[in-house]
Amino acid sequence: MDTFIKLQDIALNMHLEPAEETNLNPAPEVAPCGQVIPAAPSKSPRSTQAKQEALGISHAVMPGGKTMPLLKTLLTSACERNCFYCPFRAGRTYRRHTFQPEEMAKAFMQMYRAGMVEGLFLSSGIIKGSVATQDRLLETAEILRHKYQFKGYLHLKVMPGAEEAQLRHAMTLANRLSVNLEAPNDKRLALLAPRKEFFTELLTPLQIIEQIRQNEPAHLGWNGRWPSTVTQFVVGAVGETDVEILSTTEYLTKQLHLQRAYFSPFSPLENTPLENQPAENPMRKVRLYQVSFLFRDYGFDLEEMPFDPQGNLPLDIDPKLAWAQANLQHDPVELNRAAPEELLRVPGIGPKSSETIVKARRHGRLQELDHLRQLGIATKRLAPYVLLDGKRPSFQLPLKI
16 A cells, blocks of 8 residues: 555544644643743645645644654554554554554655655554564664664654663654653553553653663763653543642653653544543643643642642633732732742743843842833733732733633
8 A cells, every 4th residue: 555545544543642733732722821822823835734734744843942844653553452542442443554664764754855844753553562563663763763864853652561671772763752651540541541551561661761861871862862751641531630640740740850741632432432421621631731831840839739629620710820819919929039930930920031030130120010011021910919129010800711
């Protein structure tokens, strides 16, 4: 079968596998500071964009902010595991395709040389066991890096239960590695993917990767750097609470230094055990992302989040704003004296604006909201929670979003 037909068939379900995309959710993307982030307009003509999407090419944002066309695909869509939510699960009626490592590498390089893609996200269904599947992924990466001398971005999936030697090998080839936990703990995983082992197959590889990053020199990694790591959770399929998801996310972020967690709202698929389950509210994903960024970039802890008695976040207000309403309304932050970590607690202030305020204070006191606006800092959200030279600025109460 034609290589590009196989890619098109696989691409039909690759939107379920988030990987660096700019547009991760149908609900508006909302930053941790509470501001809505507009989707970046595509620079490609619509016909070109449609052709790219049909092959599994998405416009991805790299950790440094660079946007690139990224091919997301699988080495095989056949799988011997029976994860209840997955379109590629064993036993589901679905046309399967398999690439040999050389075939995949060659197809990618054709697209790369044609200017269609700049990077590759490569995953796989599991056939003949996780170790054999990981070997085929590694062989594909080896061909790209060494035979075709591809120097660009490569995101490799780590198969459940991959061996330590395979993890080390992958760390010398990839810019990013991902291990999808899917669920926040072993109890929930048993309801979602009963043939996967939460601790031994999924969490342990992430722990091993972090141990290597901490204890061995980075020059051993690809291009002199160890790869970043990410994971994914399926949200809303098996009754897990936000507390469960975010307690695991906090551990991954603060202890294993994952770059980020992805949250995929459950959407039922025909001919799967969960096909009659309702789809999850996409706004739940937005709130989970906000809290994960608060952990990673803003110094917040799980205990500070505004969970309801059932252990879930409110959907009608962003978590940072909820925290500020409870903690800063009667104890505002003096912008002329606050430490950077205190500034980050204020709605509307992120890492960049916190740094801008600290630099501006070296040249004089901040006394009015206009001083902040002149620095390029939006003031609508922060005004109720700050002091400027000992005085509260005038403001209107912000709306919940």
